[in-house]
Amino acid sequence: MNTETMMPMSLEEIAHAVGGTLVRVPQGVATDRPVATGAVSDSRQATTGTVFVAIKGERVDGHAFLADVAAKGAACALVDHEVDAPLAQIVVSDTVDALGLLAKHNIARRRALGTPFSIVGITGSVGKTTTKDLLAALLGDMGPTVAPIGSFNNEIGLPLTALKVNAGTRFFVAEMGASHIGEIARLTTIAPPDVAVVLKVGCAHLGEFGSVERIAQAKSEIVQGLLPGGVSVLNADDPHVAAMAALAPGAVRWFGVTDAVADVSGTTLTAGDITQDDTGRPRFTLSVTDTASTDDAVTDAAARHETTKTTSVTLGIRGRHNVMNALAASSVALYFGMPLARVAELLAAQNHISAHRMAVSTVSRGDATFTLIDDSFNANPDSMRAGLDGLAAWHAGEDPQPFRIAVLGAMLELGGDEDRLHRDMGRYAVNVGADAVIAVGGVDPHLDELAGALADGARQARGGTDAPSIDWAHTADEADALVMRLAADAHGREPVVLLKGSHASGLSALASRWAPAGV
Incomplete structure (x- = not known):
């Protein structure tokens, strides 16, 4: 079993590997002795021997947490400017680039x-x-x-x-x-x-x-x-x-x-x-x-x-x-x-893989109990079709058939053809046998428009009939309420719900909210 610690390194070795300048070494700390055994970019994960990589993000600047990681026993920090904190620091021009150089050095040492x-x-x-x-x-x-x-x-x-x-x-x-x-x-x-x-x-x-x-x-x-x-x-x-x-x-x-x-x-x-x-x-x-x-x-x-x-x-x-x-x-x-x-x-x-990927569980809430197929980690046309195929295959040999509810969020980064691709996906959901389609948008107008296109495609495939039911939910709360109502009134059929959408659609958060009762 791997202990998931890197090849032990001294502060001098790290500074040389990343082309940085070592500063603020606390008194009594030997710079030529292996002291670093791991690396993190999240200050909450810092422990004794950690190299903390201070990354300046859109909302949070890791440089603000150097005192915190020092208190947790971190060995040093990779920074793009010197910080007033009781921790050895290696100053580089770009901490993300330095992280890559340190990883490259670690791999080279393992191969050696x-x-x-x-x-x-x-x-x-x-x-x-x-x-x-x-x-x-x-x-x-x-x-x-x-x-x-x-x-x-x-x-x-x-x-x-x-x-x-x-x-x-x-x-x-x-x-x-x-x-x-x-x-x-x-x-x-x-x-x-x-x-x-x-x-x-x-x-x-x-x-x-x-x-x-x-x-x-x-x-x-x-x-x-x-x-x-x-x-x-x-x-x-x-x-x-x-x-x-x-x-x-x-x-x-x-x-x-x-x-x-x-x-x-x-x-x-x-x-x-x-x-x-x-x-x-x-x-x-x-x-x-x-x-x-x-x-x-x-x-x-x-x-x-x-x-x-x-x-x-x-x-x-x-x-x-x-x-x-x-x-x-x-x-x-x-x-x-x-x-x-x-x-x-x-x-x-292998029954379990990374979260929100075709994970099956049972959800019970109020009058509603249903099987959840949580494939909500992310989505593109290929993976959404695959998820819908999985929904269609669920107990396909039974009589009566399950009541299949497709909860679908927007797919992002599809370029100028995104509207047609969403309409196509709505049609596909109806054609593979979904009994209900819920297209989930959000406060972002672009996401909401894409969800609307998905719902329009489903309505086109449905034609002039009343089934399947098709809804355009503008929030996760709306989608939640719709699922509970549909699952509670499934006309004697066992409800099964597919969650599938890009990460920004928030469907994985909806899955977490439901806190499935068991697998």
């Missing part, structure tokens, strides 16, 4: 030990965090593994996680997100991957990037950032991802569920005969095929030598879309030598 250590980088428009969770569970069975909590995948979250790597760490699973070109490239300089996983190129952050092609360019930076000879694990079903094979510095392993997998060479993972149980847990046949040829010019599949192994898998988590995430995680685990049967066993055992 010469014992087995591997970094797996994961990116994609959807599925990063779930794949990270599954992979951390798989690799954790093979050795001490560090992985981020939740979606700690940006220029602050990734280096803070990298600073949990120490001499005992065997694997570091690094989730890498991007909202602009060059961001993943920067993250790979901090933690250069041995293995790079690319899940999908979708339209998340389309408003920021401007085109799907630009999103693909950003995601491809993880493949280009691989260590020499590093392994790429690519989604064969996504043409934008498959094209990244041309950038790969080493072997390519593939995963997918369509016929596109048959057109590639090397090690491929596929899922066949995919079904779901009544609660949305996928079942499938996992096939691992190694294709080899003595002649690189041979392209006829019949002329190539293939060996295939198969096993049956039942995922412990819900959602048909998670089959792809499981394939990606499995590919990495198999690459590092995990037996196929053990992969299947561990995938079945």
